[in-house]
Amino acid sequence: xxxxxxxxxxxxxxxxxxxxxxxxxxxxxxxxxxxxxxxxxxxxxxxxxxxxxxxxxxxxxxxxxxxxxxxxxxxxxxxxxxxxxxxxxxxxxxxxxxxxxxxxxxxxxxxxxxxxxxxxxxxxxxxxxxxxxxxxxxxxxxxxxxxxxxxxxxxxxxxxxxx
Numbered sequence: 001x002x003x004x005x006x007x008x009x010x011x012x013x014x015x016x017x018x019x020x021x022x023x024x025x026x027x028x029x030x031x032x033x034x035x036x037x038x039x040x041x042x043x044x045x046x047x048x049x050x051x052x053x054x055x056x057x058x059x060x061x062x063x064x065x066x067x068x069x070x071x072x073x074x075x076x077x078x079x080x081x082x083x084x085x086x087x088x089x090x091x092x093x094x095x096x097x098x099x100x101x102x103x104x105x106x107x108x109x110x111x112x113x114x115x116x117x118x119x120x121x122x123x124x125x126x127x128x129x130x131x132x133x134x135x136x137x138x139x140x141x142x143x144x145x146x147x148x149x150x151x152x153x154x155x156x157x158x159x160x161x162x163x
Contacts, residue, residue: 046070052078055111055119055145066097066159071104071150079146080111081160083139090162094135094146097157101128104150108135112142119145 047070049059058078061067069077084090096106106126109119124137137144144160 047072047077049077049079054078055080058145061146061158061160064159064161066157068155068157069148071148071152071154071156073152075149075152077148079148079158079160081144081146083141083144084162087140087162089138089140091136091138092144092160092162094144094158094160096133096148097131098133098154099131100154101131101133103154104133104148104156106133106135107147108137109145109147110139110142111145112139115142 049067049069050072051057052059053076055078058080059067061079061081063081063084067079071077081092083092094106094108096104098104107121108124108126109121111118112120122137124135126133126135135146146158146160148156148158150156
């Protein structure tokens with residue numbers, strides 16, 4: 001049966017008498033409801049942040065506002081957040097929460113004004129702590145760039161906090 005199959009047509013096709021057609025129809029409605037609740041016919045989790053697969057399409061993060069995403073097949077998700085203006089040497093922490101942190105890789109770099117490179121890699125190291133991966137660093141001006149890769153279907157939330 002397809003997701004759009006007719007209830008009466010299916011009941012007749014299976015040779016059900018009119019009295020049993022109602023029970024058959026109710027059963028199909030329950031199955032349709034369960035399919036919709038579990039993601040529909042053949043659907044997979046989607047990522048509202050897409051496309052965010054390159055630096056020019058990076059999703060902007062607001063400080064301390066988690067954003068949920070899903071790693072797709074052959075996917076990398078890129079996020080960015082500007083350093084706060086006027087702060088002497090603000091520190092930040094990028095946090096990625098996921099059910100299994102081994103399924104995700106986080107790399108953090110920076111785009112710094114007037115730097116000769118497009119992206120600078122200051123060596124900020126990712127640390128796994130329970131259900132999260134964190135990277136801490138300092139950036140006085142420019143943009144923090146966060147790159148996520150991992151196992152397809154991995155659901156995560158990402159956030160950045162400045163101090």
